[in-house]
Amino acid sequence: MMNFAITAQIKNIKVKYLLLLLFLTMLCMIILGLKLGFISLAWTEIVKILLIKAGILQATDISSDLVDVVWMLRMPRIILAACVGMGLTLSGIIMQAVVKNPLADPYILGVSSGASLGATCAIFLGLGAFLGAQAIGVCAFIGAFAISLLVTYIADNSRSKSASNLLLAGMAVSAICASLSSLIAFVGRNKEGMEAITYWLMGNVANAKLGNVLILAVVVVCLAGYFMTHTRILNLMLTGYDSAMTLGVDLKRYIRRYLLLNGLLVGFIVFNSGTIGFIGLLIPHFVRLIFGSNHKKLLPVAVAFGGLVTVVMDILSRTLINGIDIPLGVVFSLIGAPCFIYMMLKQNYRFGAK
Secondary structure, three states, rough: HHHHHHHHHHHHHOHHHHHHHHHHHHHHHHHHHHHHOOOOOHHHHHHHHHHHHHHOOOOOOOOOHHHHHHHHHHHHHHHHHHHHHHHHHHHHHHHHHHOOOOOOOOOOOOOHHHHHHHHHHHHHHOOOOOHHHHHHHHHHHHHHHHHHHHHHHHHHHHOOOHHHHHHHHHHHHHHHHHHHHHHEEEEOHHHHHHHHHHHHOOOOOOOHHHHHHHHHHHHHHHHHHHHOOOOHHHHHHHHHHHHHHOOOOOOOHHHHHHHHHHHHHHHHHHHHHHOOOOHHHHHHHHHHHHHOOOOHHHHHHHHHHHHHHHHHHHHHHHHOOOOOOOOOOHHHHHHHHHHHHHHHHOOOOOOOOO
């Protein structure tokens, strides 16, 4: 009974106040993330470094190495974790609405397989070698976005326009990409390449670069703002094509646009962090349990909550085992999957419920 009472109280909080609370909590977690790690820093050192970078304080007794640890390593990493969480949660919400399936996630239509194929080509075939260290990420982005374009084309030109047909197209393309990736890796027989692609597929934010992260942040914010203006269309998608047509809305035009934007968003994410699962599946379900399926509330709250949870998971990945940086995707799966199972067993949950 107490759980239901707490849930009811949270549900009655106005969205703007809840968003403010979530973003303030996320800011606190970001600051905590700057402190914790293999090298633990004092709070005074964190404050001094931030003031130095803001131009308010001149460098005094703070080591330049500590400044680099906070500003060049931890700051980009923690911001990337927040952006990845918000972006994948946004993508998960969009895909669940487009295919009307509660099991949909950002990679449901083969985007992750396309990214994996791109990364495999970069590692084993040397594609994009002229890009240097960025080659794997760039090829993964190209692969993810190319698969989104291909799935959109197949869906547009097939006789059936149902959501199940879209899922089948994604599954087929995903199988092809996975087979090609396996074939290239098998023929390549490169131990170092196998280790690199395995590590990349685990999903990691440890190699974040501030310039790339800021570009991703702009993409996530812009697309979140865009979809906030489309919450009515997202709600209509849950009712189906026929119901939308009676209201004079052609969902096919919007679905095509949403798929392309999702491919762009996920492409930028895999470029920076590899493939990180479960965020886009778990977070929308959890928030939907409390606020229902009305995207006007669901979308902003879930996106903010996804960013917060991913920042916390990143902190855990650095601190669970002393001296070992566990890939973020591994930590999220280990913690997220049991939570998702518990949530499904204990709650009276139905996708699309009011």
